[in-house]
Amino acid sequence: MQATCSISLILIVDDEPSGRRALESLLLGQGYGLAFACNGSEGLSLAKRLEPDLIVLDVMMPEMDGLEYLRVIRGNPWLAEIPVILVTALDDRSSRLAGLEAGAADYIIKPFDRIELRTRIRTIIRLNRFRKLQQALSLLQDAYEATLQGWVRAVDLREHELEGHSQRVAEMTVRLARALRFEPDELVHIYRGALLHDIGKIAIPDSILRKAGPLSESEWEIMRRHPEYARSMLEPIAYLRSSLQIPYCHHERWDGKGYPRGLKGEEIPRAARIFTAVDVWDALISDRPYRLRWEGERVRSYLRANAGVIFDPEVVATFLEILGREEPLASDLPIAALPVAPAVGMGSDIVHAGLATCVQSAR
Numbered sequence: 001m002q003a004t005c006s007i008s009l010i011l012i013v014d015d016e017p018s019g020r021r022a023l024e025s026l027l028l029g030q031g032y033g034l035a036f037a038c039n040g041s042e043g044l045s046l047a048k049r050l051e052p053d054l055i056v057l058d059v060m061m062p063e064m065d066g067l068e069y070l071r072v073i074r075g076n077p078w079l080a081e082i083p084v085i086l087v088t089a090l091d092d093r094s095s096r097l098a099g100l101e102a103g104a105a106d107y108i109i110k111p112f113d114r115i116e117l118r119t120r121i122r123t124i125i126r127l128n129r130f131r132k133l134q135q136a137l138s139l140l141q142d143a144y145e146a147t148l149q150g151w152v153r154a155v156d157l158r159e160h161e162l163e164g165h166s167q168r169v170a171e172m173t174v175r176l177a178r179a180l181r182f183e184p185d186e187l188v189h190i191y192r193g194a195l196l197h198d199i200g201k202i203a204i205p206d207s208i209l210r211k212a213g214p215l216s217e218s219e220w221e222i223m224r225r226h227p228e229y230a231r232s233m234l235e236p237i238a239y240l241r242s243s244l245q246i247p248y249c250h251h252e253r254w255d256g257k258g259y260p261r262g263l264k265g266e267e268i269p270r271a272a273r274i275f276t277a278v279d280v281w282d283a284l285i286s287d288r289p290y291r292l293r294w295e296g297e298r299v300r301s302y303l304r305a306n307a308g309v310i311f312d313p314e315v316v317a318t319f320l321e322i323l324g325r326e327e328p329l330a331s332d333l334p335i336a337a338l339p340v341a342p343a344v345g346m347g348s349d350i351v352h353a354g355l356a357t358c359v360q361s362a363r
Contacts, residue, residue: 008125009033009050013043013069014058014087023056023087026114027121040064044072047079054125059088059099067102074103081131083124087112144239152195155202165282170194173246173278179318180274190271193246197275200230200247227251227260245269250276253310265312273312277303277319280310296323 010032014020020036027034035050037043040061047055055073059066066086073079083105088095091109099107105124108117152166173194174187182190201209204226208219215223230247234240249263249272256264284299294302300320307316 007031007033008053008129009035010121010125011035011037011043011046011050011052011055013037013040013055013061013066015039015061016058019058019087026117030118030122032125040066040069043069047073047082048076051079052082053128054121055082055084056121057084057086057104059086059090059095067098070099070102070104083128085121085124148192148195148240151199151202155198165286166195166197169197169275169278169282172282173275176274176278176315176319176322177271179322180270180315182271186271189242190246190274192240193243193271194275194278196230196234196240196243197246197250197279198226198230199233200226200228202233203229224251224259245271246275248272250279252276254312255309258310268312270312273315277311277315281319281323 008031010027012020012023012034014023014036015038017038020038024034024036035046035052037046041064043055043057046052057066057069061069064072066088070084070086073082073084084103085106085108086099086104087108087110088099089110090096096107106120108120155166170191174191177187177190204223208215208222211219227248227250231244234244234247246269248260249269252258252261252263252268252272253276254265254268254273256262258268281299281303284294284302285296287293300323303311303316303320307313
């Protein structure tokens with residue numbers, strides 16, 4: 001038997017030595033590793049131990065025939081996805097249907113055409129490799145998402161009184177982006193960016209982040225660095241690089257008076273412009289330790305008044321249409337009633353001219 005991680009392994013199960021030799025001569029030199037079993041029981045043991053990429057199985061075997069073997073394989077969750085080619089002298093329609101219904105990937109009649117069998121084996125192994133690659137990518141995707149959720153929960157632990165904020169703003173930002181005709185692929189990055197919008201605050205000291213009173217100018221200088229910290233954290237990660245616009249730019253203002261770069265108007269990435277409006281909306285409709293939530297109409301008036309100052313006017317117009325259809329507002333719903341998403345919590349930290357007298361910055 002020859003097998004490495006880069007060579008596909010084929011298990012040949014045939015009670016006839018001549019049948020095993022014929023398949024060996026057919027497949028040697030084709031770049032496969034080969035393993036052999038002379039009956040069904042031995043074939044099951046080898047399949048469990050080796051987890052081959054393909055099983056070539058004779059149908060007519062004593063004790064356990066090929067169809068019974070195939071049914072056992074398909075009933076084992078560890079082996080169920082292994083493709084199986086049945087090789088048999090039975091060429092009637094009912095036998096072929098029985099093999100395919102039992103889960104065979106293909107059905108080859110003896111005597112077989114050597115070139116045809118090689119081609120079919122090569123095609124099935126290629127498809128199986130693609131399936132395994134897709135499975136591995138799915139597992140990797142799950143691992144990435146679990147890591148992202150872990151980061152967000154870590155942020156949540158530092159400002160637990162804002163629990164649910166990032167969950168709500170991520171969902172609403174995607175809804176607003178969809179209304180503004182963003183492409184589906186872009187919505188994934190927008191959602192992740194919204195969840196991670198305050199990830200840079202991990203680098204802000206607790207003495208500043210959780211300070212009960214107003215921040216000093218030197219403390220604000222440190223606080224305003226968190227978008228840069230977010231960029232430093234996320235930019236090296238290819239998986240999250242396309243989600244960076246929101247964490248890095250959501251404190252920019254339409255009038256150019258935001259931070260960290262003082263971008264103005266359409267210089268600000270569109271995803272960040274959308275998120276800024278949603279972030280402020282959620283902060284104002286939510287209770288804070290230093291103030292009660294605002295009524296819905298008061299929040300909408302604030303958004304309307306600051307279109308073209310803090311916010312993108314097009315974003316505000318579309319957002320107000322969505323809010324006009326909302327009943328009740330998101331903050332009035334229990335978290336369990338909102339769409340399922342990784343639960344986190346960091347508040348808006350945008351400071352608005354004219355707002356500081358009635359709303360302490362949520363930093």
